[in-house]
Amino acid sequence: MMERKFVMQKKKEFRIQEFIAKTLPRVGQSKIKLQRTPLGDKIVIYASRPGLVVGTKGQNITKLTAALKKKFSLENPQIEIGEVDNISLDATIMAEKIASLLERFGTSKFKGVGHKVIQEVMDAGALGIEIVISGKIPGSRAKSWRFYQGYLKKCGDIATAGVDTAHSTANLKTGTVGIKVSIMPPTIRLPDKIGLLAEPEQIVEEIKEEIKEEAKEGEKAEASSQKPETSEKSQSKEEEKEKSKAEEKPKKQAKKKSKEEE
Numbered sequence: 001m002m003e004r005k006f007v008m009q010k011k012k013e014f015r016i017q018e019f020i021a022k023t024l025p026r027v028g029q030s031k032i033k034l035q036r037t038p039l040g041d042k043i044v045i046y047a048s049r050p051g052l053v054v055g056t057k058g059q060n061i062t063k064l065t066a067a068l069k070k071k072f073s074l075e076n077p078q079i080e081i082g083e084v085d086n087i088s089l090d091a092t093i094m095a096e097k098i099a100s101l102l103e104r105f106g107t108s109k110f111k112g113v114g115h116k117v118i119q120e121v122m123d124a125g126a127l128g129i130e131i132v133i134s135g136k137i138p139g140s141r142a143k144s145w146r147f148y149q150g151y152l153k154k155c156g157d158i159a160t161a162g163v164d165t166a167h168s169t170a171n172l173k174t175g176t177v178g179i180k181v182s183i184m185p186p187t188i189r190l191p192d193k194i195g196l197l198a199e200p201e202q203i204v205e206e207i208k209e210e211i212k213e214e215a216k217e218g219e220k221a222e223a224s225s226q227k228p229e230t231s232e233k234s235q236s237k238e239e240e241k242e243k244s245k246a247e248e249k250p251k252k253q254a255k256k257k258s259k260e261e262e
Contacts, residue, residue: 009034016072020045023064026100027052030090033082040076043068048093050081088124095168095181098131102170102177107137114147117181127184128152135170135177152184162188 017032028048035042047053054061061079068077087093094117101113114131121129128150136142153159163184170177 012072016043016068019068019071020064023067024053024060026096028084028087028093028096029053030084030092037078040078041074042078042080043074044080044082046082046084048084048087048090050083053081086124088120089126089164089183089185091164091166091181091183092168094121094183095166095179098133098179098181099168099170099177102133102172102179107172107174107177110137110145111147114145118147118149121183122149125186126150127186127188129184130180130182132180133177134180135172136174137177140174150184152182153190158188158190 013032013034016034017029020032021029030046030048032046033044035044045053052060065077065079068074068079084090084093098113098117102110105113110133114133117131118129129148130152131147132144133147134142134144137145153163163182165180165182168179168181170179
């Protein structure tokens with residue numbers, strides 16, 4: 001039963017997101033979040049251009065709340081606008097940007113548009129990006145053009161959960177053109193990425209320096225202990241010399257007296 005509730009919640013969020021994208025096109029909508037609060041249902045819209053979502057004097061917000069309450073039977077819906085952390089790393093916003101540029105400049109400059117968006121995304125720090133534009137570009141025959149740069153996973157759990165993928169459409173004179181954008185963000189952690197730990201060289205150097213300092217202190221202590229011994233030896237030698245001199249003096253005087261008597 002709990003799984004069904006989660007699935008129904010996600011389906012409801014997806015339908016609300018599609019409805020908001022249709023009612024407010026080209027506002028740079030990234031995603032929405034639906035939250036249940038004691039006051040009612042809270043809808044958070046993440047968009048790159050929040051001014052267009054609010055409208056003049058909040059007209060778009062009031063119309064959108066009334067439409068959501070009527071169509072999806074929400075209880076006291078409250079709409080809030082959230083900021084996107086990095087617009088260049090959001091695949092939905094980039095796909096919508098490519099669609100608006102193609103509608104503005106036409107199919108003649110589609111290569112410049114693709115390379116410009118790739119450069120912007122890679123400068124933001126993405127690991128890789130792929131853009132696929134399908135339709136009658138640049139002539140009357142339908143083709144698929146692929147622009148890519150960097151590293152992008154195509155299979156595995158990372159390709160489904162880690163890579164940000166979005167689709168958009170551009171209505172041109174020649175027909176509808178489909179746009180697919182896949183971005184690999186820099187925050188993703190790859191399982192095959194191995195990092196080597198650096199050896200703690202600084203710790204070894206510090207220990208060596210401490211050993212050297214201890215050896216120097218020991219040498220100083222030995223030198224200081226040897227100095228008083230040498231001073232004591234010199235003092236004893238001087239005392240012996242003085243005693244020998246004192247003993248020799250009376251002998252010399254006795255010899256002089258004996259000579260004088262003779």
